[in-house]
Amino acid sequence: MKKLVAVYVIIMTCGFAEEYTQADRIFDMQKMAQAMQDIQSGFFYNNLDIVKAGAKDLKETVVKIGPIKKETENKDVYERWMTNNTAMTKRIQRKIAQNTDDIVARFSAGDATQALQFYSKISSECMKCHVRLRKW
Ligand code: HEC
Structure with missing residues (x-):
């Protein structure tokens, strides 16, 4: 896994700065998966700072994701x-951005149950794209 991440970093630093590549997207996806794990750890350890850090990473990363060049230039219309x-x-x-704010707000207010509900809403948003768009 570590090796894989290193390869992506090398690919990314060797150019392709303007274009959103598949390597960029995989990297962003892994960052979001990590952010989700961080938020969950924050819940389990009852640590607001960890929840906030994960929420920040997630919000910063989710805005970057989108189609890559190969997809925007696909000749097949469908x-x-x-x-x-x-x-x-x-x-x-x-x-996802809204639910992330909701998590922080609810967890800050000591309402872990509601925070967890927003967390699972985010998971289903992630899966909505994976299932509908990727057919996973
Ligand atoms: C808009 C669509 C979309 C959304 C939303 C989305 N994903 Fe993805 N995800 C993808 C696509 C497309 C890939 C495949 C990336 C590729 O190989 O080009 C992927 C791949 C992944 C992978 C595998 C990366 C790897 O190492 O191969 C993980 C993990 C992942 N997503 C996590 C998440 C998480 C967590 C969320 C929600 C916070 C999320 N995704 C939301 C489209 C999405």
Whole structure:
């Protein structure tokens, strides 16, 4: 796993600065998965700072995700429509950002139950894209 991450970092530092590549996206996805784990650890250890740090990472990263060049330039109209579903992506990004704020607000107020509900809402937003867009 560590090796894999190192490879992505090397790929990213060797150019492709402007274009959002598949390596960038995989890296961002892994960052979001880590952020979700951090938020969950914060819940279990009852540590607001860890929750906040995970929330910050998640919000900063979710805005970056989107289709890569190969997808925006796909000649197949249907496939292009599927993978560039920017309306859906924007909606999911908005919801994830909103739910992340809700987690911090609820957990700060000592309401772990509600915070956890917003957490699972985020998980289902992640999976919505994976299932609908990626057919995973
Ligand atoms: C807008 C669509 C979309 C959303 C929303 C989304 N993902 Fe993904 N995710 C993808 C795509 C596309 C890939 C495949 C990346 C690739 O190989 O190009 C992926 C791959 C992944 C991977 C595998 C990365 C790897 O190492 O191969 C993880 C982990 C992941 N996503 C986590 C998340 C988490 C956590 C969330 C929510 C916080 C999330 N994703 C939300 C589209 C999305």
